[in-house]
Amino acid sequence: xxxxxxxxxxxxxxxxxxxxxxxxxxxxxxxxxxxxxxxxxxxxxxxxxxxxxxxxxxxxxxxxxxxxxxxxxxxxxxxxxxxxxxxxxxxxxxxxxxxxxxxxxxxxxxxxxxxxxxxxxxxxxxxxxxxxxxxxxxxxxxxxxxxxxxxxxxxxxxxxxxxxxxxxxxxxxxxxxxxxxxxxxxxxxxxxxxxxxxxxxxxxxxxxxxxxxxxxxxxxxxxxxxxxxxxxxxxxxxxxxxxxxxxxxxxxxxxxxxxxxxxxxxxxxxxxxxxxxxxxxxxxxxxxxxxxxxxxxxxxxxxxxxxxxxxxxxxxxxxxxxxxxxxxxxxxxxxxxxxxxxxxxxxxxxxxxxxxxxxxxxxxxxxxxxxxxxxxxxxxxxxxxxxxxxxxxxxxxxxxxxxxxxxxxxxxxxxxxxxxxxxxxxxxxxxxxxxxxxxxxxxxxxx
Numbered sequence: 001x002x003x004x005x006x007x008x009x010x011x012x013x014x015x016x017x018x019x020x021x022x023x024x025x026x027x028x029x030x031x032x033x034x035x036x037x038x039x040x041x042x043x044x045x046x047x048x049x050x051x052x053x054x055x056x057x058x059x060x061x062x063x064x065x066x067x068x069x070x071x072x073x074x075x076x077x078x079x080x081x082x083x084x085x086x087x088x089x090x091x092x093x094x095x096x097x098x099x100x101x102x103x104x105x106x107x108x109x110x111x112x113x114x115x116x117x118x119x120x121x122x123x124x125x126x127x128x129x130x131x132x133x134x135x136x137x138x139x140x141x142x143x144x145x146x147x148x149x150x151x152x153x154x155x156x157x158x159x160x161x162x163x164x165x166x167x168x169x170x171x172x173x174x175x176x177x178x179x180x181x182x183x184x185x186x187x188x189x190x191x192x193x194x195x196x197x198x199x200x201x202x203x204x205x206x207x208x209x210x211x212x213x214x215x216x217x218x219x220x221x222x223x224x225x226x227x228x229x230x231x232x233x234x235x236x237x238x239x240x241x242x243x244x245x246x247x248x249x250x251x252x253x254x255x256x257x258x259x260x261x262x263x264x265x266x267x268x269x270x271x272x273x274x275x276x277x278x279x280x281x282x283x284x285x286x287x288x289x290x291x292x293x294x295x296x297x298x299x300x301x302x303x304x305x306x307x308x309x310x311x312x313x314x315x316x317x318x319x320x321x322x323x324x325x326x327x328x329x330x331x332x333x334x335x336x337x338x339x340x341x342x343x344x345x346x347x348x349x350x351x352x353x354x355x356x357x358x359x360x361x362x363x364x365x366x367x368x369x370x371x372x373x374x375x376x377x378x379x380x381x382x383x384x385x386x387x388x389x390x391x392x393x394x395x396x397x398x399x400x401x402x403x404x405x406x407x408x409x410x411x412x413x414x415x416x417x418x419x420x421x422x423x424x425x426x427x428x429x430x431x432x433x434x435x436x437x438x439x440x441x442x443x444x445x446x447x
Contacts, residue, residue, distance in 0.1 A: 005038035006321050009074045009099070011045045011065055011090055012081035013053055016104060016131075019310035020078060022055045024317075031314075035321045043068045045081075069094040076320050078313060079103040080131075084111060091116060095123040100324065102316040104131035104309060110205035110221040113212065117333035126329050128316035133206045134159055134285045136308030137301040138315075143213045143289065144331050150291040152214040155253040156446070157287030158280050159206045161303045162197035163229050163249040165189045165283045167268070170237050171246050172281075177232060189283050199228035203251050203266040211253035211264040214289070216337035219253075219264055225344035227267035236268075236440050239354065239411060242382075243444075245270040246278045250445060251287075254347075261340040263347050270352055271446035278446075345420035350379070350444035352413050355429065356436040359408040363434045367410065370432065374425040377415040383408055407436055413444065 008024070010017055024031065024041050032038045044056065045065035053061075062068055069077055069090055077094040079101060081087055087108050091101050101120070103109065109116065109132055120127040130140045134157075143152065158164050162184055169180040181198070184190040196202045204224040211219040229249050240247050248271055253264045271278050276298055280286040285303025290296050302308040323330055357363045364381065371378050414422070422441075429435050 005040035006035070006075040006324060007040050007042040007073055008317065009043050009045070009068050009071075009077045009094075010041060011069075011077060011079045011087075013044050013046045013056060013061070014080070015306040016309045016313065017044070017078075017080045018053050018056055019306040020080065020313050021053075023310055023314055025055065025057075031318065034318055036325050037321070039317070039321060042071075042074060065090055066093060069099065070097055072097055074099045075324050076317060077101045078317060079105060080309075080313065081105075082107065084108050088112060088116070091127075092119050095119045095125055098123065098125065100126035100320040100329075101128070102131075102313055102320055103127070103129045104313060105129070106132040106202070106205040106209060107221075110208040113209065113220075114218050114333065114335070120329075121332055124329065126320045126323055127332065128320055128330065129209075130316050131309050131312035133209055134287060134299070135161075135301070135303040135305065136311045137285055137287070137299045137303065138312075139287055139299050140209070140213060141315075142297075142299070143210070144334065147289070147291055147294060148331075150293045152289060152291045153255045154290040155210050155214050155251070155287060156277070156290075157251055157299075158248055158277060158285050159210075159251045159287065159303065160197055160200075160203045160249060161283030161285060162190045162194065163200075163203070164280060164285070166198070167229060167232065167237075167247050167249065168281050170232070170234060171241075174234065176234050177230065198230055200226040200249065200266045203249060207251040207253055207264045207266050210251065210287075211262060212333075212335070214253055215255060215262045215339055216334045217262060217339040217341065218335045219262070219341055223264055223341040225263075225265040225267065225347075229268050231440065232268050232442075233440065235354070236442060239352065240270045240442075243270060243352070243413070244273050245444070246273055247271075247442070248277060248280070250277075252445065255339075256342065256346075259339075261342040261346075263342050263344070265344060265347060267443060269443045269445040271444075275446040345418065345423070347419045348416050349419070350414055350416055350447070351376075351422050352411065352440075352442045352444055353426065354439040354441075355410040355412070356407055356439055357410045358434040358436065359406045360434070363408075364410070366432055366434055367412070367429065370428045371412070371414070371425055374421050374428065376417040376421050376425050378412055379415050380413045382411040409439070
C-alpha cells in the first residue's frame with residue numbers, strides 16, 4: 001500500500017458534510033484498505049467556523065474555500081455546499097489545480113454539467129456525482145457503467161422524498177396539502193422554504209441529469225417540463241382512489257418511438273396501485289429504468305438525509321481515489337447521440353380532467369363534442385350531481401349528490417393523446433358556457 005495519504009478537501013460541513021467527515025475519520029482504516037492508500041481529510045471550508053460540529057476537528061476548518069482548493073496538494077475535492085455559485089468557481093478551480101471532484105450538487109450539474117465535464121477532461125481529472133440524484137440509491141453509476149452497452153428507453157421514478165411524504169400522507173390519512181406539508185416540516189422532511197421541493201425544481205434538476213446520462217444527450221434543467229404538487233387536492237387523491245390509482249410526483253425521461261428524440265418532465269400523476277412505485281411510502285425514492293436488453297430495473301431506497309447522501313459521496317470518493325492511484329480517470333460525459341429534446345407538447349399520455357359544469361341536460365354531449373373535435377378520445381366519464389342518462393353518453397355516476405347553484409362535477413379520463421391536443425381541448429372547454437371551471441388536470445402514467 002502506498003504510504004503517502006491521498007488528501008481530501010471538503011467544501012461544506014452541514015448535515016451531509018459533517019457526516020462525510022465523521023465517516024472518513026471513523027472508517028479511515030477500511031477506506032484505506034479499499035482504496036489502496038490512506039485518505040486524509042486535509043481541510044474543511046465552512047461559512048461559520050464557530051458553529052459547533054460534533055466529531056469534526058476544529059483545526060481543519062477554514063472560511064477560505066478558494067485557498068483550500070488552490071493548495072496544490074489536494075487530490076480530491078468533495079463539494080456539498082450546493083447552489084450554482086460559488087460552487088461552480090470552486091469546482092473549476094479544483095480542476096485547474098489537479099484535483100478530482102465529488103459533488104452532490106444537482107442544481108449546478110443540471111444547469112452547467114456539460115461545461116464542468118469539459119473542464120474535467122481538459123485537466124485530466126474526474127467529476128463524480130452519484131449523490132446528486134436519489135441519495136444513497138446507486139443509480140448514476142449503473143446508468144453510465146452497468147448499462148453502458150444497453151439502450152435505455154425510459155426512466156420513471158420518484159426522486160424527491162419531501163413531495164412523496166406529503167402525497168403519501170394525503171393518500172393514507174386524508175389530510176389536505178397544507179396539513180401534510182406542516183407535518184413534513186415538523187419532521188424535518190421539508191425545508192422552511194419548501195419551494196424547491198413542492199414546485200418540482202429539485203426533481204427537475206435530477207431528471208435533467210438522469211436523461212442526459214440515460215440517452216447520451218445533453219439535457220439541462222431548462223429542457224425539463226416542470227409542475228409541482230401545490231395544486232393537488234384531497235379531491236384529486238380521492239378520484240385517483242376511485243380509479244384504483246394513487247398520486248405521485250414523477251420524473252419521467254423517455255426516448256421517442258422512432259428513437260430520434262427524448263423528453264424529460266416532472267409532474268404529479270396518477271399511477272395504478274398495482275404499479276411498484278405506488279407502494280413507495282414516506283420519504284423514500286424509487287426509480288424504474290427500462291432498457292432494451294435488461295428490461296425493467298427498479299432502484300429503491302432513502303433518497304435524502306445526511307447518512308444516505310454521505311454514503312453515495314464516499315462511494316464516489318473511493319472511486320476517484322482509486323483512479324488517482326492508477327493515474328487514470330473514470331467515465332465522463334457521454335453526449336454522442338445528440339438527440340433532439342422535444343417539448344412537452346409532443347408527450348403522449350392519458351389524462352384525468354375534472355370539470356365543474358352546469359347541472360342540466362346536454363352538457364355531457366357538448367363536452368364530448370369538444371374532445372372529439374380535438375381528436376382526444378374519451379375512455380370514461382363520471383358525473384356527480386344528477387342522473388345523466390338523458391345526454392345519451394355512457395358514464396359512471398358517483399354518489400356526490402347535487403351541488404348548490406345547479407352545478408355538477410364531471411370527471412373525464414382520456415385515452416392516450418398528445419399534450420398539445422389536450423391543452424387545446426381544455427382551452428375550448430373553458431369557453432363553453434356550461435363549463436363553470438376546470439378544477440384539475442392530471443396525467444395518468446404507469447399503465
